[in-house]
Amino acid sequence: MECRILHIDMDAFFASVEEARDPRLRGKPLIIGGDVDGTRGVVSTASYAARAYGVHSAMPMVQARRLCPHAIFMQGNFHLYAAASRRVKEILDGVSPQVQMASIDEAYVDISG
Structure with missing residues (x-):
């Protein structure tokens, strides 16, 4: 039997979770990271609307604010993201007994059957 592994990378995961929590955020530029009001923070993720302005992960928050x-700048809520x-993972476990989470927003699923 041929081995088939599905790689899932949930792009802009934190922003998507925030949008699911508060639908008023959908379609708006949303930037999530640390020290959102200071000068030392870094962008964890940006919604697609924010990415259109050149904002991306690992960018200094100061630069994101200029761009x-x-x-909408938000401090990350990692308890919320971990729960999501x-x-x-529970959904993926229903697809396959072989699920490996690589990170909070990335998984490998054996779909060999």
Whole structure:
């Protein structure tokens, strides 16, 4: 039997979780990271609307604020993201008994059958 492994990478996961929690955020530039009001923070993720302005992960928050000053800046809520990741894993476990979470937003699923 041929081995088939599905790689799942949930792009902009933190932003998507925040949008699911608060639908008013959908379609708006949303930037999540640390020290959102200071000068030392880094972007954890940016919604697709924020990415359109050149904002990306690992960018200094100060630079993100310059590129997209009208964005919604949020401190990350990692308990919320971990809970969402567990829910995704539960769904994937229903697809295959062989699920390996590589990170909070990435998984490998054996779909060999």
